[in-house]
Amino acid sequence: MSTATSPRVLNHPAREDIRLGPVLHALSDPVRLRIVRAMARGAGEEFSCSYFALPVTKSTCTHHFRVLRESGVLRQTYQGTAKMNSLRRADLDALFPGLLDSVLAAADAQADRLGEELPAQGG
Amino acid sequence: MSTATSPRVLNHPAREDIRLGPVLHALSDPVRLRIVRAMARGAGEEFSCSYFALPVTKSTCTHHFRVLRESGVLRQTYQGTAKMNSLRRADLDALFPGLLDSVLAAADAQADRLGEELPAQGG
Numbered sequence: 001m002s003t004a005t006s007p008r009v010l011n012h013p014a015r016e017d018i019r020l021g022p023v024l025h026a027l028s029d030p031v032r033l034r035i036v037r038a039m040a041r042g043a044g045e046e047f048s049c050s051y052f053a054l055p056v057t058k059s060t061c062t063h064h065f066r067v068l069r070e071s072g073v074l075r076q077t078y079q080g081t082a083k084m085n086s087l088r089r090a091d092l093d094a095l096f097p098g099l100l101d102s103v104l105a106a107a108d109a110q111a112d113r114l115g116e117e118l119p120a121q122g123g
Numbered sequence: 124m125s126t127a128t129s130p131r132v133l134n135h136p137a138r139e140d141i142r143l144g145p146v147l148h149a150l151s152d153p154v155r156l157r158i159v160r161a162m163a164r165g166a167g168e169e170f171s172c173s174y175f176a177l178p179v180t181k182s183t184c185t186h187h188f189r190v191l192r193e194s195g196v197l198r199q200t201y202q203g204t205a206k207m208n209s210l211r212r213a214d215l216d217a218l219f220p221g222l223l224d225s226v227l228a229a230a231d232a233q234a235d236r237l238g239e240e241l242p243a244q245g246g
Contacts, residue, residue: 016236019233020156020230020233021151021152021153021156022151022224023147023149023151024147024148024150025147025151026227027147028144028145028147028148028151029144030144030147030205033143033144041166050216057139070157072131095229095232095233096225096229096233097225097228097229097232098221098225098231099225099226099228099229100220102141102148102220102221102222102224102225102226103222103225105219105220105221106143106219106222107143107219107221109218109219110142110143110218111217
């Protein structure tokens with residue numbers, strides 16, 4: 001009988017296997033970009049999924065984190081049964097200098113222009 | 124009876140309607156990124172579709188140019204029956220300073236790393 005536990009092996013591309021196309025695709029979704037912006041504000045820290053107060057279902061949230069992980073944008077690790085997430089900034093900056101910062105700046109500029117704010121963070 | 128002529132009205136977002144998500148999505152596809160890289164090397168010039176020697180069918184090529192146009196990455200205009208394409212660099216740079224340059228630099232770095240070259244240009 002299967003259990004409700006997720007598979008314990010989480011696939012991540014090695015730094016040299018990260019590709020620009022999947023990274024841009026991962027960042028092109030507004031919900032995923034929100035996640036990345038929130039993580040970038042807490043540099044180096046790890047966040048559980050529930051940290052991000054996202055206007056989507058849990059399964060959609062899981063999907064978005066998987067896209068971010070499989071593209072190489074973030075790293076997910078288990079701490080007990082919780083997945084913790086951290087931005088792979090060192091890998092991205094080494095491969096694509098300035099790219100992540102310019103995307104974050106563009107997102108900030110657009111949010112200012114449109115009067116959007118990052119959602120309040122969960123507990 | 125319909126003719127083979129494409130509709131003559133080509134929709135473009137105004138500068139203020141260009142959004143980061145669709146721009147990143149447009150740039151996330153390898154073929155579209157090739158087109159943008161080739162155009163960026165000829166700053167300000169206009170190119171016909173046939174300029175780009177792309178390994179895709181004509182209808183796929185048309186699709187890619189439409190995605191680039193509708194996201195605001197390039198402008199398409201008719202000159203006679205030919206569509207000419209130009210990068211909307213001024214609009215993109217005004218909205219998202221440094222973004223296009225960092226994506227182009229990232230694409231160059233990746234191509235160098237993987238030993239890829241831009242395709243030979245058509246006639």
